Amino acid sequence: MSQPDRAIEPLGGETVYECSQFSVRVERFRHADGEVVTREMVRRMDAAAIVAYDDEHVWLVRQPREALGEYTLEIPAGKLDVEGESPLQTAKRELAEEIGRDAEDWEEVRAYYPSSGYSDELVHIFAATELRENPDIDPDPGERIEIVPWPLSDLDAALAATNDAKTIIGLQWLRATRC
Amino acid sequence: MSQPDRAIEPLGGETVYECSQFSVRVERFRHADGEVVTREMVRRMDAAAIVAYDDEHVWLVRQPREALGEYTLEIPAGKLDVEGESPLQTAKRELAEEIGRDAEDWEEVRAYYPSSGYSDELVHIFAATELRENPDIDPDPGERIEIVPWPLSDLDAALAATNDAKTIIGLQWLRATRC
Numbered sequence: 001m002s003q004p005d006r007a008i009e010p011l012g013g014e015t016v017y018e019c020s021q022f023s024v025r026v027e028r029f030r031h032a033d034g035e036v037v038t039r040e041m042v043r044r045m046d047a048a049a050i051v052a053y054d055d056e057h058v059w060l061v062r063q064p065r066e067a068l069g070e071y072t073l074e075i076p077a078g079k080l081d082v083e084g085e086s087p088l089q090t091a092k093r094e095l096a097e098e099i100g101r102d103a104e105d106w107e108e109v110r111a112y113y114p115s116s117g118y119s120d121e122l123v124h125i126f127a128a129t130e131l132r133e134n135p136d137i138d139p140d141p142g143e144r145i146e147i148v149p150w151p152l153s154d155l156d157a158a159l160a161a162t163n164d165a166k167t168i169i170g171l172q173w174l175r176a177t178r179c
Numbered sequence: 180m181s182q183p184d185r186a187i188e189p190l191g192g193e194t195v196y197e198c199s200q201f202s203v204r205v206e207r208f209r210h211a212d213g214e215v216v217t218r219e220m221v222r223r224m225d226a227a228a229i230v231a232y233d234d235e236h237v238w239l240v241r242q243p244r245e246a247l248g249e250y251t252l253e254i255p256a257g258k259l260d261v262e263g264e265s266p267l268q269t270a271k272r273e274l275a276e277e278i279g280r281d282a283e284d285w286e287e288v289r290a291y292y293p294s295s296g297y298s299d300e301l302v303h304i305f306a307a308t309e310l311r312e313n314p315d316i317d318p319d320p321g322e323r324i325e326i327v328p329w330p331l332s333d334l335d336a337a338l339a340a341t342n343d344a345k346t347i348i349g350l351q352w353l354r355a356t357r358c
Contacts, residue, residue, distance in 0.1 A: 006243070006249075006250045008243055008245055008248050008249065008250075010248065016196060017195060017196040017203055019203075019205075019219040020219070021219050021296075021297050022219070022221070022297065024196055024198075024203060026198075027245070029245040029248075031243065031323070037245060039245045039246060040198040040199070040200050040201070041245075041246045042201070042221055044297075064185070064187055064210065065292075065295045065296065066187055066206070066208040066216060066218045066220075067218060067220045067295065067296070067297055067298055067299045068292065068295060068299050069187050069189065069208075069299075070185070070187065071185045071187075072292075072295055074295065110342075110347070111342055112342050112343065112344045112347050113244075113247065113251075113342050113343055113344060114293040114294045114344050115293045115294060115298075115300070115344070116244045116246065116247060116251055116253065116342075116343045116344075117200075117244065117246070118200050118201065118223075118246055119246055119294075120246045120247050120248075121294070122342070144210070163289075163290055163291050163292050163295075163301070164291065164292055164295045165291045165292060165293050165294070165295075165344045165348065168289070168291055168348050169344065169347050169348060169351070172348065172351040172352065172355065173351065175355065176351065176354065176355060
Protein backbone atom coordinates (compact mmCIF):
# COMPACT_ATOMS: atom_id res chain seq x y z
CA MET A 1 0.00 0.00 0.00
CA SER A 2 1.47 3.35 -0.92
CA GLN A 3 1.86 6.03 1.70
CA PRO A 4 -1.02 8.51 1.49
CA ASP A 5 -0.11 12.12 0.71
CA ARG A 6 -0.17 13.89 4.05
CA ALA A 7 0.72 17.39 2.96
CA ILE A 8 -1.02 20.22 4.80
CA GLU A 9 -0.46 23.50 3.00
CA PRO A 10 -0.96 26.70 5.05
CA LEU A 11 -2.90 29.32 3.10
CA GLY A 12 -2.64 32.14 5.61
CA GLY A 13 -5.13 33.68 7.97
CA GLU A 14 -5.77 36.52 10.34
CA THR A 15 -5.44 37.36 14.01
CA VAL A 16 -8.88 37.91 15.50
CA TYR A 17 -7.91 38.38 19.16
CA GLU A 18 -4.70 39.16 20.94
CA CYS A 19 -3.65 39.45 24.56
CA SER A 20 -0.48 39.05 26.60
CA GLN A 21 -0.97 35.30 27.04
CA PHE A 22 -1.98 34.19 23.55
CA SER A 23 -3.56 35.22 20.30
CA VAL A 24 -6.43 33.65 18.38
CA ARG A 25 -5.95 33.06 14.66
CA VAL A 26 -8.37 31.96 11.98
CA GLU A 27 -6.29 30.10 9.41
CA ARG A 28 -6.92 28.14 6.25
CA PHE A 29 -5.16 25.01 5.05
CA ARG A 30 -5.28 22.92 1.91
CA HIS A 31 -5.19 19.15 2.23
CA ALA A 32 -3.57 16.90 -0.39
CA ASP A 33 -6.98 16.03 -1.84
CA GLY A 34 -7.61 19.72 -2.53
CA GLU A 35 -10.07 20.36 0.27
CA VAL A 36 -9.57 23.68 2.02
CA VAL A 37 -10.40 23.81 5.73
CA THR A 38 -10.62 26.71 8.15
CA ARG A 39 -9.31 26.33 11.70
CA GLU A 40 -9.63 28.60 14.71
CA MET A 41 -6.44 28.32 16.70
CA VAL A 42 -4.77 29.59 19.84
CA ARG A 43 -1.20 30.73 19.21
CA ARG A 44 1.00 30.93 22.24
CA MET A 45 4.64 31.01 23.22
CA ASP A 46 6.29 27.67 23.84
CA ALA A 47 7.30 26.73 27.39
CA ALA A 48 9.89 24.80 29.36
CA ALA A 49 9.28 22.63 32.43
CA ILE A 50 11.70 20.94 34.81
CA VAL A 51 11.75 17.61 36.66
CA ALA A 52 14.32 18.61 39.30
CA TYR A 53 15.30 15.90 41.75
CA ASP A 54 18.03 14.82 44.16
CA ASP A 55 18.45 11.60 46.16
CA GLU A 56 15.39 12.24 48.27
CA HIS A 57 13.01 14.67 46.65
CA VAL A 58 11.53 15.90 43.45
CA TRP A 59 11.04 19.67 43.68
CA LEU A 60 7.49 20.78 43.02
CA VAL A 61 5.62 24.04 43.42
CA ARG A 62 2.10 24.84 44.50
CA GLN A 63 0.62 27.90 42.86
CA PRO A 64 -2.71 29.56 42.16
CA ARG A 65 -4.30 28.69 38.84
CA GLU A 66 -7.15 31.14 38.63
CA ALA A 67 -8.59 29.48 35.51
CA LEU A 68 -9.16 26.36 37.63
CA GLY A 69 -10.14 28.19 40.82
CA GLU A 70 -7.54 26.32 42.83
CA TYR A 71 -3.90 25.97 43.82
CA THR A 72 -2.24 23.18 41.89
CA LEU A 73 0.83 21.01 42.43
CA GLU A 74 3.19 21.28 39.46
CA ILE A 75 6.74 20.90 38.30
CA PRO A 76 8.47 24.29 37.83
CA ALA A 77 7.84 25.80 34.39
CA GLY A 78 7.65 29.00 32.44
CA LYS A 79 7.12 30.49 29.03
CA LEU A 80 9.92 31.12 26.54
CA ASP A 81 9.29 34.83 26.92
CA VAL A 82 12.86 36.12 26.86
CA GLU A 83 14.04 37.05 23.36
CA GLY A 84 16.72 34.69 22.06
CA GLU A 85 16.53 32.27 24.98
CA SER A 86 16.63 28.55 24.18
CA PRO A 87 14.26 26.12 25.92
CA LEU A 88 17.14 24.90 28.11
CA GLN A 89 18.07 28.45 29.11
CA THR A 90 14.46 29.14 30.04
CA ALA A 91 14.40 25.94 32.10
CA LYS A 92 17.52 27.02 34.01
CA ARG A 93 16.11 30.47 34.67
CA GLU A 94 12.74 29.15 35.83
CA LEU A 95 14.31 26.57 38.15
CA ALA A 96 16.32 29.33 39.81
CA GLU A 97 13.37 31.74 40.00
CA GLU A 98 10.82 29.25 41.27
CA ILE A 99 12.79 27.11 43.71
CA GLY A 100 16.05 29.05 44.14
CA ARG A 101 18.26 26.25 42.84
CA ASP A 102 20.75 25.60 40.08
CA ALA A 103 21.51 22.19 38.59
CA GLU A 104 24.76 20.82 37.19
CA ASP A 105 23.26 18.08 35.06
CA TRP A 106 20.53 18.70 32.52
CA GLU A 107 18.85 16.16 30.28
CA GLU A 108 16.14 16.68 27.67
CA VAL A 109 13.24 14.41 28.59
CA ARG A 110 10.85 15.13 25.75
CA ALA A 111 8.51 17.75 24.33
CA TYR A 112 4.74 17.65 24.01
CA TYR A 113 1.80 19.53 22.54
CA PRO A 114 -0.76 20.23 25.30
CA SER A 115 -3.64 20.69 22.84
CA SER A 116 -2.84 19.38 19.35
CA GLY A 117 -6.38 20.08 18.21
CA TYR A 118 -6.28 23.85 18.38
CA SER A 119 -2.83 25.07 19.46
CA ASP A 120 0.78 24.70 18.35
CA GLU A 121 2.19 25.43 21.79
CA LEU A 122 5.07 23.06 22.53
CA VAL A 123 6.30 22.35 26.07
CA HIS A 124 9.89 21.15 26.50
CA ILE A 125 10.52 19.01 29.58
CA PHE A 126 14.00 18.72 31.09
CA ALA A 127 15.41 16.68 33.96
CA ALA A 128 17.71 18.58 36.32
CA THR A 129 19.97 16.83 38.82
CA GLU A 130 23.01 17.69 40.96
CA LEU A 131 21.01 20.52 42.49
CA ARG A 132 22.50 23.19 44.72
CA GLU A 133 21.02 26.23 46.37
CA ASN A 134 21.72 29.50 44.64
CA PRO A 135 22.29 32.02 47.46
CA ASP A 136 21.95 34.94 45.06
CA ILE A 137 18.39 34.15 44.14
CA ASP A 138 15.28 34.67 46.20
CA PRO A 139 12.48 32.48 44.89
CA ASP A 140 9.82 34.92 43.76
CA PRO A 141 7.37 35.39 46.66
CA GLY A 142 5.20 37.80 44.66
CA GLU A 143 3.87 34.94 42.60
CA ARG A 144 2.38 33.15 45.63
CA ILE A 145 4.46 30.11 44.78
CA GLU A 146 5.05 27.59 47.56
CA ILE A 147 8.06 25.28 47.15
CA VAL A 148 7.14 21.64 47.81
CA PRO A 149 9.97 19.09 48.14
CA TRP A 150 8.12 15.82 47.47
CA PRO A 151 9.59 12.46 48.60
CA LEU A 152 10.84 10.43 45.64
CA SER A 153 9.63 7.34 47.45
CA ASP A 154 6.04 8.49 47.02
CA LEU A 155 5.73 9.54 43.39
CA ASP A 156 2.39 7.75 43.13
CA ALA A 157 0.93 10.15 45.69
CA ALA A 158 2.27 13.14 43.76
CA LEU A 159 0.69 11.78 40.58
CA ALA A 160 -2.59 11.40 42.47
CA ALA A 161 -2.34 14.95 43.84
CA THR A 162 -2.05 16.72 40.48
CA ASN A 163 -4.03 16.97 37.24
CA ASP A 164 -1.49 19.14 35.46
CA ALA A 165 -0.33 17.71 32.11
CA LYS A 166 3.37 18.64 32.26
CA THR A 167 3.59 17.38 35.84
CA ILE A 168 1.93 14.06 35.01
CA ILE A 169 4.18 13.52 31.96
CA GLY A 170 7.29 14.49 33.93
CA LEU A 171 6.51 12.39 37.00
CA GLN A 172 5.43 9.35 34.95
CA TRP A 173 8.77 9.60 33.18
CA LEU A 174 10.63 9.91 36.49
CA ARG A 175 8.81 6.90 37.94
CA ALA A 176 9.66 4.84 34.86
CA THR A 177 13.35 5.77 34.93
CA ARG A 178 13.55 4.79 38.60
CA CYS A 179 11.83 1.41 38.30
CA MET B 180 2.95 26.31 60.38
CA SER B 181 -0.67 27.04 59.62
CA GLN B 182 -2.12 26.32 56.20
CA PRO B 183 -2.18 29.47 54.09
CA ASP B 184 -5.57 30.68 52.91
CA ARG B 185 -5.84 29.51 49.31
CA ALA B 186 -9.24 30.86 48.42
CA ILE B 187 -9.64 32.17 44.87
CA GLU B 188 -12.90 34.09 44.56
CA PRO B 189 -14.28 34.53 41.02
CA LEU B 190 -15.54 38.09 40.45
CA GLY B 191 -16.98 37.56 36.99
CA GLY B 192 -15.86 38.62 33.57
CA GLU B 193 -16.80 38.85 29.94
CA THR B 194 -16.53 36.84 26.75
CA VAL B 195 -14.31 38.68 24.27
CA TYR B 196 -14.18 36.09 21.49
CA GLU B 197 -16.24 33.06 20.61
CA CYS B 198 -16.02 30.33 18.00
CA SER B 199 -17.11 26.73 17.61
CA GLN B 200 -13.97 25.36 19.26
CA PHE B 201 -13.57 27.63 22.26
CA SER B 202 -14.27 31.05 23.69
CA VAL B 203 -11.93 33.61 25.22
CA ARG B 204 -12.91 35.15 28.55
CA VAL B 205 -11.39 37.98 30.52
CA GLU B 206 -12.11 37.23 34.16
CA ARG B 207 -11.24 38.72 37.52
CA PHE B 208 -10.44 36.91 40.74
CA ARG B 209 -9.79 37.98 44.31
CA HIS B 210 -7.04 36.23 46.24
CA ALA B 211 -7.19 35.67 49.99
CA ASP B 212 -4.86 38.64 50.62
CA GLY B 213 -7.33 40.93 48.85
CA GLU B 214 -5.42 41.36 45.62
CA VAL B 215 -7.61 41.29 42.52
CA VAL B 216 -6.08 39.83 39.36
CA THR B 217 -7.31 39.73 35.77
CA ARG B 218 -6.82 36.62 33.66
CA GLU B 219 -7.37 36.03 29.96
CA MET B 220 -8.58 32.48 29.54
CA VAL B 221 -9.60 29.97 26.91
CA ARG B 222 -12.84 28.20 27.79
CA ARG B 223 -13.45 24.97 26.00
CA MET B 224 -15.50 21.82 26.27
CA ASP B 225 -13.96 18.96 28.22
CA ALA B 226 -12.87 15.85 26.33
CA ALA B 227 -12.52 12.09 26.70
CA ALA B 228 -9.66 9.92 25.40
CA ILE B 229 -9.24 6.16 25.25
CA VAL B 230 -6.32 3.77 25.75
CA ALA B 231 -7.88 0.80 23.91
CA TYR B 232 -5.82 -2.39 23.87
CA ASP B 233 -6.03 -6.14 23.45
CA ASP B 234 -3.40 -8.85 23.87
CA GLU B 235 -1.32 -7.61 20.98
CA HIS B 236 -2.07 -4.01 20.12
CA VAL B 237 -2.97 -0.62 21.44
CA TRP B 238 -5.30 1.07 18.98
CA LEU B 239 -4.08 4.44 17.80
CA VAL B 240 -5.14 6.85 15.08
CA ARG B 241 -3.19 9.08 12.76
CA GLN B 242 -4.96 12.29 11.85
CA PRO B 243 -4.29 15.75 10.45
CA ARG B 244 -3.64 18.45 13.01
CA GLU B 245 -3.69 21.58 10.92
CA ALA B 246 -2.51 23.75 13.84
CA LEU B 247 0.72 21.74 13.82
CA GLY B 248 0.96 21.34 10.04
CA GLU B 249 1.28 17.57 10.34
CA TYR B 250 -0.46 14.24 10.86
CA THR B 251 -0.05 13.05 14.43
CA LEU B 252 -0.25 9.69 16.16
CA GLU B 253 -2.80 9.78 18.98
CA ILE B 254 -5.08 7.73 21.13
CA PRO B 255 -8.74 8.09 20.07
CA ALA B 256 -10.45 11.08 21.65
CA GLY B 257 -13.24 13.58 21.28
CA LYS B 258 -14.99 16.50 22.88
CA LEU B 259 -17.92 16.16 25.27
CA ASP B 260 -20.10 17.85 22.68
CA VAL B 261 -23.28 15.82 23.03
CA GLU B 262 -25.72 17.32 25.52
CA GLY B 263 -26.09 15.21 28.65
CA GLU B 264 -23.36 12.73 27.74
CA SER B 265 -20.97 11.66 30.51
CA PRO B 266 -17.21 11.43 29.86
CA LEU B 267 -17.50 7.62 29.74
CA GLN B 268 -20.35 7.77 27.23
CA THR B 269 -18.30 10.11 25.05
CA ALA B 270 -15.35 7.73 25.28
CA LYS B 271 -17.53 4.80 24.14
CA ARG B 272 -18.94 6.81 21.24
CA GLU B 273 -15.53 8.05 20.10
CA LEU B 274 -13.97 4.59 20.26
CA ALA B 275 -16.72 3.27 18.00
CA GLU B 276 -16.56 6.24 15.62
CA GLU B 277 -12.80 6.37 15.30
CA ILE B 278 -11.77 2.72 15.25
CA GLY B 279 -15.07 0.88 14.77
CA ARG B 280 -14.82 -1.07 18.01
CA ASP B 281 -16.73 -1.54 21.24
CA ALA B 282 -15.18 -2.57 24.54
CA GLU B 283 -16.64 -4.64 27.36
CA ASP B 284 -14.35 -3.42 30.12
CA TRP B 285 -13.84 0.23 30.90
CA GLU B 286 -11.62 1.71 33.57
CA GLU B 287 -11.06 5.35 34.48
CA VAL B 288 -7.34 6.02 34.20
CA ARG B 289 -7.19 9.67 35.24
CA ALA B 290 -8.04 13.19 34.15
CA TYR B 291 -5.70 16.06 33.33
CA TYR B 292 -5.66 19.76 32.53
CA PRO B 293 -3.74 20.31 29.26
CA SER B 294 -3.01 23.97 30.03
CA SER B 295 -3.58 24.86 33.68
CA GLY B 296 -2.22 28.36 33.11
CA TYR B 297 -4.96 29.65 30.86
CA SER B 298 -7.66 27.02 30.35
CA ASP B 299 -9.99 24.92 32.48
CA GLU B 300 -10.39 22.21 29.84
CA LEU B 301 -10.26 18.78 31.48
CA VAL B 302 -9.47 15.60 29.54
CA HIS B 303 -10.73 12.29 30.96
CA ILE B 304 -8.66 9.25 30.02
CA PHE B 305 -10.18 5.77 30.05
CA ALA B 306 -8.75 2.31 29.44
CA ALA B 307 -10.85 0.04 27.23
CA THR B 308 -10.30 -3.70 26.97
CA GLU B 309 -12.17 -6.78 25.73
CA LEU B 310 -12.51 -5.10 22.35
CA ARG B 311 -14.71 -6.40 19.56
CA GLU B 312 -15.50 -5.08 16.14
CA ASN B 313 -18.81 -3.33 15.81
CA PRO B 314 -20.18 -4.35 12.39
CA ASP B 315 -22.76 -1.58 12.47
CA ILE B 316 -20.22 1.19 12.56
CA ASP B 317 -18.06 2.46 9.76
CA PRO B 318 -15.12 4.37 11.17
CA ASP B 319 -15.54 7.88 9.85
CA PRO B 320 -13.49 8.19 6.65
CA GLY B 321 -14.46 11.84 6.17
CA GLU B 322 -12.18 12.84 9.00
CA ARG B 323 -9.04 11.51 7.24
CA ILE B 324 -8.40 9.30 10.23
CA GLU B 325 -6.14 6.30 9.71
CA ILE B 326 -6.47 3.46 12.24
CA VAL B 327 -3.08 2.31 13.54
CA PRO B 328 -2.89 -0.92 15.58
CA TRP B 329 0.42 -0.50 17.40
CA PRO B 330 2.26 -3.52 18.87
CA LEU B 331 2.06 -3.53 22.66
CA SER B 332 5.59 -4.93 22.68
CA ASP B 333 6.88 -1.62 21.31
CA LEU B 334 5.24 1.09 23.39
CA ASP B 335 8.55 2.95 23.61
CA ALA B 336 8.48 3.48 19.85
CA ALA B 337 4.92 4.79 20.02
CA LEU B 338 5.97 7.22 22.77
CA ALA B 339 8.85 8.36 20.56
CA ALA B 340 6.51 8.79 17.58
CA THR B 341 4.08 11.18 19.23
CA ASN B 342 4.19 14.55 20.99
CA ASP B 343 0.51 14.60 21.88
CA ALA B 344 -0.17 15.12 25.61
CA LYS B 345 -3.12 12.72 26.05
CA THR B 346 -1.29 10.03 24.10
CA ILE B 347 1.90 10.39 26.15
CA ILE B 348 -0.03 10.29 29.44
CA GLY B 349 -2.10 7.31 28.29
CA LEU B 350 0.80 5.28 26.89
CA GLN B 351 3.09 6.02 29.85
CA TRP B 352 0.29 4.78 32.09
CA LEU B 353 -0.12 1.65 29.95
CA ARG B 354 3.62 0.94 30.00
CA ALA B 355 3.67 1.29 33.79
CA THR B 356 0.71 -1.04 34.31
CA ARG B 357 2.37 -3.67 32.13
CA CYS B 358 5.79 -3.60 33.80
